[in-house]
Amino acid sequence: MTQLGYTRLQDELKHLKSVERPSIIKAIAEAREHGDLSENAEYHAARERQGFIEGRVQELEDRLSRAEVIDVSKLSGDSVKFGATVTLADEETDEESTYQIVGQDESDVKAGRLSITAPLARGLINKTVGDTVEITTPNGSKSYEIVTIRYI
Secondary structure, three states, X not given: OEHHHHHHHHHXXXXXXXXXXXXXXXXXXXXXXXXXXXXXXXXXXXXXXXXXXXXXXXXXXHHHHHOOOEOHHHOOOOEOOOOOEEEEEEOOOOOEEEEEEEOHHHOEHHHOEEEOOOHHHHHHOOOEOOOEEEXXXXXXXXXXXXXXXXXX
C-alpha cells in the first residue's frame, strides 16, 4: 500500500482505540445501570457496537502488521505499475479520467484511487502510453487509451 493508505489505516485505528472504545465502554456502563439486561435494548445495541469496534481493531492491526508500504515518489518508468497515476481517454467519448493505482484498503474510485485488484487496474499493468486497454464491464466492453503515466 502507499504511505497515504498506511497513514489512513493508522489514523482509523487510533480513533477506534482512543475515542470509540472509551465511548462504548461508558455506554455499556450506563445501560447496565438501567437494570434488567435481558430486556435492555440500549445494552444490547452497545454490546453489538463494541463487537464491531473490536473486530475492526483486530482487522486493522492485522493489515498494518502485514503491510508493505511503497514510496511512490521513488518509483519511475514508462509502464504502469503499482502507484502509477494514469490518465485514460475513453475511446468512444474521448472523455479523460485519471486514477492512481493503490492497495485494496485505500481504493476510492470517486477520489481517483483505483484498487490494484480492480479489473481496470489489472488491465493497465505493464502497459505504456499510447496502448489501448479493453475492459469488460457489466454494460459491455469499454476501450481506453493510456494518455499519461506519472509517478508522484
